[in-house]
Amino acid sequence: MSTKRVDMGSRDYISSLPDEILGKILSLFCTNRAACTSVLSKRWRNLLELVDNLDLNDAYGNHQYFCDFVDRTLALLSNSTTVKRFSLNCAFHNDASRVNSWIRTVFERGFLDLHLETAHMHRIDTEFFTSNTLLELTICGGFYAEGRLPPGRVFFPALKSLSLVSVEFTDTLMYQNFISGCPVLEELFLHYDNETQCPAWKGLVSSPSIKRLNIYDNPSELRYEAYKCCFQTPSLVYLDYSSYVAKQYAVDLVSLEEARLDIRYPERLVDQNEDIFGDVTDLLKGISNVKTLHLSSDSLEVFHLCCDTMPVFHNLLTLSFESDEEIGWQVVPLLLNKSPNLETLVIKSLVHQVTDMCGNACACISKRRKKKKKTTEDDECCLSTCQVKVLNISGYRGTCKELKQMRHFLENLKCLETVNVGVDVKRREYKNGNNKYQRITNAVMELPRFSSNCQIQFF
Numbered sequence: 395m396s397t398k399r400v401d402m403g404s405r406d407y408i409s410s411l412p413d414e415i416l417g418k419i420l421s422l423f424c425t426n427r428a429a430c431t432s433v434l435s436k437r438w439r440n441l442l443e444l445v446d447n448l449d450l451n452d453a454y455g456n457h458q459y460f461c462d463f464v465d466r467t468l469a470l471l472s473n474s475t476t477v478k479r480f481s482l483n484c485a486f487h488n489d490a491s492r493v494n495s496w497i498r499t500v501f502e503r504g505f506l507d508l509h510l511e512t513a514h515m516h517r518i519d520t521e522f523f524t525s526n527t528l529l530e531l532t533i534c535g536g537f538y539a540e541g542r543l544p545p546g547r548v549f550f551p552a553l554k555s556l557s558l559v560s561v562e563f564t565d566t567l568m569y570q571n572f573i574s575g576c577p578v579l580e581e582l583f584l585h586y587d588n589e590t591q592c593p594a595w596k597g598l599v600s601s602p603s604i605k606r607l608n609i610y611d612n613p614s615e616l617r618y619e620a621y622k623c624c625f626q627t628p629s630l631v632y633l634d635y636s637s638y639v640a641k642q643y644a645v646d647l648v649s650l651e652e653a654r655l656d657i658r659y660p661e662r663l664v665d666q667n668e669d670i671f672g673d674v675t676d677l678l679k680g681i682s683n684v685k686t687l688h689l690s691s692d693s694l695e696v697f698h699l700c701c702d703t704m705p706v707f708h709n710l711l712t713l714s715f716e717s718d719e720e721i722g723w724q725v726v727p728l729l730l731n732k733s734p735n736l737e738t739l740v741i742k743s744l745v746h747q748v749t750d751m752c753g754n755a756c757a758c759i760s761k762r763r764k765k766k767k768k769t770t771e772d773d774e775c776c777l778s779t780c781q782v783k784v785l786n787i788s789g790y791r792g793t794c795k796e797l798k799q800m801r802h803f804l805e806n807l808k809c810l811e812t813v814n815v816g817v818d819v820k821r822r823e824y825k826n827g828n829n830k831y832q833r834i835t836n837a838v839m840e841l842p843r844f845s846s847n848c849q850i851q852f853f
Contacts, residue, residue, distance in 0.1 A: 444476055445471070445474070445476065445477055446476045446477055446478050446479070447477070447478070447479045447481075448467070448471075448477060448479065448480045448481065449479075449481040450464055450467075450480075450481065450482050450483070451483040451485070452483070452484055452485055452486050452488065453483070453485040453486075457486045457488075460486075461488060461489070461492055464482075464492075464496055465492070468496065468499050471503075472503075474503075477503070477505065478505060478506040478507060479505065479506065479507035479508075479509070480500045480505050480507070480508050480509070481508075481509035481511075482496065482497075482509070482510055482511070483509075483511045483512070484511070484512040484513065484514065484516065485512075485513050486513075486514070487514040487516075488516070490516060490517050493516055494517075494518065494519050494522075497510070497518065497522075497523075498522045500525075501522065501523075501524065501525040501528070504525075504526075504527040505525075505527065505528065506527060506528060506529045506530065507528070507529060507530040507531075508525075508528060508530070508531050508532070509532040509534075510532065510533050510534065510537050511532075511533075511534035511535050511537075511559075512534070512535045512536045512537055513535060513536065514536050515536040515538065516536050516537050516538070517538060517540045518533075518537055518538065518539050518540065519540065519541060520539050520540065520541035520542065520543055521541060523539065523549060524549045524550065525549075525550055525552075525553075526551055526552060527552055528550050528552060528553055529552055529553060529554050529555065530553070530554065530555040530556075531550065531553055531555070531556050531557070532556075532557040532559070533557070533558055533559070533561045534557075534559040534560065534561070535559065535560055535561075537561060538561065538562045538563070539563055539564070539568065539572070540564070542564075542568070543568050543571040543572055543575065544571070545567075545571050545574070546574075547571070547575055548575050548576075548577060549572065549575035549576065550575065550576045550579075551576075551577060551578070552578065553576045553578065553579055554578065554579065554580045554581065555579075555580065555581040555582075555583075556573075556576060556579055556581070556582050556583070557582075557583040557585075558582075558583070558584050558585070558595075559583075559585040559586075560585065560586055560587065566595075566596055566598070569595055570598065570600065573599070573600070573601055574600075574601070576601075577603065578603055579601055579603050579604055580603060580604060580605045580606065581604070581605065581606040581607075581608075582599065582601070582604050582606070582607050582608070583608045583609075584599075584608070584609045584610070584611065585609075585610045585611075586610070586611050586612060586613070587610065587612050595611070596621075596622075597611075597621060597622050597623040597624060597640060598623075598624045598626075599624070599625050599626070599627055600624070600626040600627070601626070601627055602627075602628060602629060603629055604627050604629060604630055605629055605630060605631050605632065606630070606631065606632045607625070607627060607630055607632070607633050607634070607635070608634040609634065609635045609636065609637065610636045610637070611636070611637040611638075612637070612638075613637070613638060621638060621640045621641060622640055622641055622642045622643075622644075623637070623640040623642070623643050623644075623645075623677070624643070624644045624645070625643075625644075625645040625646065625647060625680070626644075626645075626646045627646060627647065628646050628647075628648055628649060629649055630647055630649055630650055631649055631650060631651045631652070632650075632651065632652050632653075633647070633650060633652070633653045633654065633655075633681070634653075634654040635653070635654070635655055635656070635657070636655075636656035636657075636690075637656075637657065637658075638657070638658060638659065638660055638672075639657050639658065639659060639672035639674060639696050639700055640672060640673075640674075641671060641672055641673065642673060642676070643673070643674065643675075643676045643677040643680070644676065645676065645677060645680035645681075646680070647680045647681055647683075648683065650680075650681055650683060650684050651683075651684060651685050651686065652684060652685065652686040652687075652688075653681045653684050653686070653687050653688070654688040655687075655688065655689055655690065655693045656690040656692060656693060657674065657690075657692060657693045657696045658690070658692035658693075658696065659672075659692070659695075659696070672696070672700045673700055673701075673702070674696060674697060674700050674701050675700075675701050675702045675703055678697070678701055678704065678705055679703075679705045682705040682706065682707055682708075683708075683709050684707065684709065684710060685709050685710060685711050685712065686710075686711065686712040686714075687707070687710055687712070687713050687714070688714045688715070689713075689714070689715040689716070690715075690716050691715070691716045691717055691718035691721045691746075692718075692721070693715075694715060694721060694722075694723065694724075694725050694726070695721050695722075695724075695725075697725045697729075698722075698724040698725040701725075704725075704728050704729070704732050705732065706732050706733075706734070707729075707732055707733045707736075708734065708735065709735070710733045710735065710736055711735065711736065711737045711738060712736075712737065712738040712739075712740065713729065713730075713733060713736055713738070713739055713740070714739075714740035714741075714742070715740075715741060715742070716742040716743065717741065717742060717743040717744060717745055717746040718743075718745075718746065718747070719745050719746065719747060720747055721746060721747055722746055722747040722748070722749035723746050723749075723755060723756050724749060726755040726756070727754065727755040727776040730755060730776045730777070730780055731776050731779070733780075734781070735781060736780060736781060736782055737781060737782060737783050737784065738782065738783070738784040738785075738786070739780075739782045739784070739785050739786070740786040740788075741785075741786070741787050741788075742788050742789055743788065743789035743790075744787060744789075744790065744795070744796045744799045744800070745789075745793075745795070745796070754775040754776055754777065754806075755776050755777060756799065756802070757798045757799045757801065757802035775806050777802070777803065777806035777807050778806050778807075778808060780807055780808075780809070781809050782807050782809060782810065783809050783810060783811045783812065784810075784811065784812045784813075784814070785803060785807065785810060785812070785813045785814070786813075786814045786816075787800070787813070787814070787815050787816065788816035788818075789816060789818045790815050790816060790817050790818060790834070791817075791818050791819070791834070792817070792830075792833070792834030792837060792838075797837055797838070797841075800815075800838055800841060801841050801842070804841050804842065804843045804844065804848065805842060805843070805844055806844065807844065807845070808844050808845060809845060810843070810844070810845045810847075810848040811845070811847050811848060811849065812848070812849055812851065813848060813849070813850045813851070814851050814852075814853060815835075815838060815850065815851070815852050815853070816852075816853050817831060817834055817835065817852055817853075819831045819834065835852050838850060838852075
């Protein structure tokens with residue numbers, strides 16, 4: 395088959411693209427210095443108004459040039475109605491008055507999405523910190539609000555999504571006034587990972603409108619000593635919460651459908667064997683209506699040590715938890731017994747700490763030792779009363795202990811219909827002449843099953 399070479403000549407095919415496409419190209423390139431020069435050239439200046447996203451980062455080129463470029467670009471876009479998103483990432487310390495003027499311009503132009511990030515402390519003047527059109531707001535790093543936020547004032551009447559990453563406020567009251575000033579807020583993301591900071595957030599989220607809440611908090615030792623957690627969020631349907639166990643929880647989570655919990659102890663308390671404190675009883679009671687529950691291995695330990703009474707999870711359909719070789723399954727039997735309608739059980743790795751308190755959810759203790767622990771009453775296996783139809787196991791390596799645990803599940807889960815096993819075999823082991831993967835899967839397939847309808851699949 396012969397091929398023909400097309401003579402493109404000297405024609406500029408990029409310039410011949412539709413204006414809408416060129417606007418998208420400019421949106422992608424506006425952080426590059428060379429592209430900035432092109433944007434401000436006469437040939438491209440008319441197309442600048444087609445840009446719908448300004449993503450500006452001063453990490454490239456001359457610092458002063460960047461500030462001038464932002465000023466000129468915003469001036470050229472004074473009549474634009476297409477720009478909807480403005481992202482500003484300051485790697486250098488810029489003049490606070492110029493940064494505030496850029497933010498003020500974004501608010502005045504009616505942008506829908508604002509992302510602010512800085513490696514240095516930058517003051518935001520609260521006097522103009524308001525917008526009637528903004529839908530998404532992200533503030534990261536050294537940006538902080540200065541001044542007072544009047545209580546009861548609405549700052550962002552249309553804001554749907556708010557992300558605060560290591561953002562400091564003057565005090566807790568300012569933080570709460572800020573959240574209250576977003577009356578239709580549906581999604582809140584809080585991330586505080588630096589223990590040396592003293593952020594204003596101290597465990598309180600109060601909003602009647604929030605539906606999704608994502609929290610990662612790594613409190614300092616001083617803040618942890620008085621750490622309490624309060625979620626007054628009656629409309630919340632999804633909670634992703636990662637932090638140290640609090641001394642006390644007060645929650646209103648009546649609408650919650652899915653929870654993802656990573657509750658842990660400070661490493662200092664664990665390393666020094668100090669007395670354990672904290673109480674998650676009210677938290678578990680507050681989330682007892684969930685349909686889906688994901689737990690970290692640390693959460694399993696906290697539930698075991700810091701819960702006086704485990705509630706019944708009547709609506710729970712899917713339970714997922716992670717295992718750790720240094721943490722036992724002591725609370726697993728209780729969780730299964732308190733989940734009468736559970737249909738799907740997801741376990742990330744079967745490897746866990748061997749303990750005589752894992753009960754009959756685990757096969758790591760020999761039957762002889764279990765018989766010695768039995769009372770006069772006949773203990774019924776918690777697995778045999780489960781209604782679980784789907785069992786998902788990931789990180790399975792086919793060790794003797796894991797195979798024994800798989801047998802225990804297959805022999806006692808009477809309603810099983812589907813078992814999905816994720817085999818963890820290194821790539822080089824696939825090429826091994828002994829075919830380790832095949833040996834692992836064959837061993838599982840040969841295990842006896844209580845349910846004749848049970849089908850085993852591997853991934």
